[in-house]
Amino acid sequence: MEKMLMKGNEAVGAAAIKAGCKYFFGYPITPQNELPEYMSRELPKNGGTYLQAESEIGAINMVFGAAGAGARVMTSSSSPGIALKQEGISYLCGAELPCVIVNMSRSGPGLGGIQPAQGDYFQATRGGGNGDYYTPVYAPASIQETVDLVQEAFDVADTYRTPVIILGDGMIGQMMESVEFKDIQKRRLPQKDWALKEHVEKGSKKLINSLYIKPEEMEPHLQKIFGKYDVIKKEEVRYEKFNCEGADVVAVAYGTVSRIVRNAIKKLEEDGIKLGLIRPITLWPFPFEAFDEISPETKAFLSVEMSMGQMIDDVKIANAGRLPVEFYGRPGGIVPKPIEVVDKVKEILGGAK
Amino acid sequence: MAQGKVTFREDRCKGCGLCITACPKQIIFLDKNKINIQGYNPATVEKMEECIGCGNCALMCPDLIITVERF
């Protein structure tokens, strides 16, 4: 496929179809509507089914039904809609069902606003539903990366029997960029022998379930799930480290904000200041290892977020008290300008060098 | 009139008595002299010769413990 221009939301749809997604259960909410619209148009052409649910809750439970039947399935929403899906996400985790859930996040709490925000970091990485669970969370920073990660997400979901979240801020959903559909490295995926099949094998009653009423059964169930999490933490952590060697300050930023930080890096270079960037691509598992090697020149970490400060908690855990951890955030739907980051870095360093 | 025979899977009986209400011959009763392994008085029939094999008792049994035969 040649290079073309795509809006983030439609690129997610195209990537999902390329990854073999056959079912999509949607519900409208800004700023992700182009995705269900794209799927309603394109999935039937590719032998799939698009269904608009009565609510986000309906949609995520339809995902539960389809995932339990072994299908590659996706749903998407934006922040308040993802909040509604949390019940279902918890059940999907409990029943170990693979699926991909897209959040093109906007500002909150409450109805918030429709402009891009990163206030769903906690919701995505700490589990917004009940109980002990995590979900792998990918945070793409460009439409090309979105296309690559969506395809990867389906494989990761199937490999570990877990829901996987794509956390793009609204800007990733709405922005237009050039993309190319490369054939991604396919994983060797396990058979879905646990799933309900169209043709029943006699004497093999299958159950899709998250209910373990006896504590002595629930505990090993959770230990098994967390065993998988240990593997995910070892195998699936992804991040990018840029310009960190000898950096005066190392910024930590994901998604759209990481692009702004890159721009700030260039601007700061003109003033002789070296700003590094750690860009988590997986928010869970968080790339703690990226913080292991810090140059002696580095004076502080700077978490830059489109929120009041959520990822900063993980940055502090990763930093383990070694350096000051500073914060710059624009919440509420405001996209920070590179110059604001430049000014913050200069402030940390006590003015221009 | 047809002759019937009912068999109770006694250990599964919960002694709820719904079969008693359904029996047109009123021959089922809870055996107060007996306690099953669950600790209930199980349902039983003494005058089996009066059973007509209608199956009503089994229809009303919520625990699927009744088998009905007719001859």
Place this chain on the structure above:
Amino acid sequence: MSIVFERTRGMVDMPLHYCPGCTHGIIHRLVAESLVELGLMDDAVCVSSVGCSVFTYNYFDCDAYQASHGRAAAVATGSKRVLKDRTVFTYQGDGDLAAIGTAETVHAAARGENVTIIYVNNAIYGMTGGQMAPTTLVGQKATTSPNGRSAELQGYPIRVCEMLSTLDGTAFAERVSVHNPANVRKAKKAIKKAFEVQTAKQGFSIVEILSTCSTNWGLNPTDSLKWLEDNMIPYYPLGNFKTPEEN
């Protein structure tokens, strides 16, 4: 000597967890017998709900899901869209279906989702201890309507079959009861018909079965049957509300 009645092979041979005299057991049996007699048992997919019937998946000898509270119709939708040739049914109580799951139920019906809903209405929340249900009768006492349900304060009970039969997507809706052998026979006919509607891909089918709750009604099992007949049937009239036209 011939066997007129024996345990259906559609149910796993294990004791049911229901209280003595709870008519859930009768309804389970009718569902299993219907599926076996229609030759659908092996292909069936049961979606269990939350409420007293939460363990339904253990009892039916077929594949199953355990759905979250109220969402069984949505789970069934997702499942049936993938497993188009299997017989997908939910088994839900009145709290699950007619309170928290109202939206999922109404919209599955409106879409004409080709699934069968087995809806057990006993006018009370059994699992959580006898609270007022969306189907609790006016005047009926429950732990959250201690003086009896008041229409002024708590509104009116929902007649699900009547409501759903107004929707074009609903192909079959019938209300039955299991308070005596004659009605148990009729209930089975309705359940069988509902599954046949699904097999014929005619759309959404629901059977509402009036059921008892001796424990939370505070009546012995025999008196419960009588209470159902005297109090529930007048408000929830039995009968067919919708059936596909024969062609």
Place this chain on the structure above:
Amino acid sequence: MLKEDRRVRIICGHYGSGKTEFAVNYAVKLAAEGGHPMLADIDVINPYFRSRERSAELEKLGVRVAASSTSATSLDLPSISAGVYSAFDDHSTDAVIDIGGDKGGITVLNRFSDHFSSPAEYDLFFIINAYREATKNASQITDYIDIFENTCGLKVSGLINNTHMLKSTVADDIINGYRLAFKVSEKTGIPLRYNSGMSGLYEKLPEEIKSRFFPMELFMRDDWMS
């Protein structure tokens, strides 16, 4: 050059083709040429990247902006301002109407149908970007044009080749788009009105494109965007 166009210029196209960027540039240029431009943003499709986000800048450059009846630029209610009527009714304005993408976008135009006066007053410009999935070849584009014309009852009166790859656009991209737009023009008889592109690319273009080149500045994309 722009004054040769008809008084009400409606900018339509596949979403993501660059309609808004073109509309904003067009209005600014009209102001510079001494016109009285009014930019009516009736995009109810996109929540971001709408011309109303740039109202303040545009007003400074002499462009009147009418969009939503609410003052918030970031609202996803349609709430079209009644001020948009003046684009149609006030014959002293040079109107530029920026609509949302695709059929959904052009459908909105119908609610103004009783304000359409003589067809001679309208230009319906169709934006072509050859790098968009649904407008890669001539038959896809003519299908789009048919759907648009049937939806709003107006005829597409001009094609705009706005083929680009954002900031990485090179002259060849514009040339490729020109060939495609030219083919559509031959097939449909609709004139190719402009070839738009970043002003810096002008020197690298062949003469036939230069003559109808519409130089653009990026109003809608922040400097960190690609």
